[in-house]
Amino acid sequence: MPKNKKTEWQVGDPPISVVGDQFCNPYPMELMVKRKVINFSKDHYQVVDPSGNILLQIDGQAWGFNRKRVMRDPAGFTVLTMRQKGIRWKRKWEVHGGESKDKEDLLFTVQQSSAMSLKTSVDVFLAENSNIKKSSTCDFHASGGYSNISFKVFKSDALIAGVGVTHKFTWGSYCKGKYNFSVSVNPEVDYAFIIALLVMVDDIENLC
Secondary structure (H helix, E strand, O other): OOOOOOOEOOOOOOOEOOOOHHHOOOOOEEEEEEEEEEOOOEEEEEEEOOOOOEEEEEEEEOOOOOOEEEEEOOOOOEEEEEEEOOOOOOOEEEEEEOOOOOHHHEEEEEEEOOOOOOOOEEEEEEHHHOOOOOOOOOOEEEEEOOOOOEEEEEEOOEEEEEEEEOOOOOHHHHHHOOEEEEEEEOOOEOHHHHHHHHHHHHHHHOOO
């Protein structure tokens, strides 16, 4: 755990493994996330490294309630499944390992912090802390999104990942559903976890 004065997760800090140890690297990672809408009904996100190698792909419904998104590795195996939970003023997602819905396979829960804020923000609760109550302290916090031009993820006061939009924001490209993110993941931080958070925050912001 970083000291109080530290503001960013660094080399030598303990690994943050939420989805799996295989997604933690001892060095900073720079990733590109490409998002597009297919046939006006499905989202597709592709995650690539600087050499263009595909690391992850995420597919799911672009519209509707009780949406589901599935993250797969380059071989096509399911890494995790994100499910939106019903119609809520503040959106909530549950994320399970693989394609499971079972409680024992729950990885984490994501709850929108406020439905009234101009900046999208979410609180993240790990499985052992997933019985969300107003008094609960979240394990991670993320805020930002496409229209805010940036997105950051924190563990307590320490920044563990940052995301930027790679081109000037326009409502035209936003509503067409085609845009890119550049993702900087700090050392020893689970990049599959960070990408899942980005996809859910992006979903909250998708108004078009």
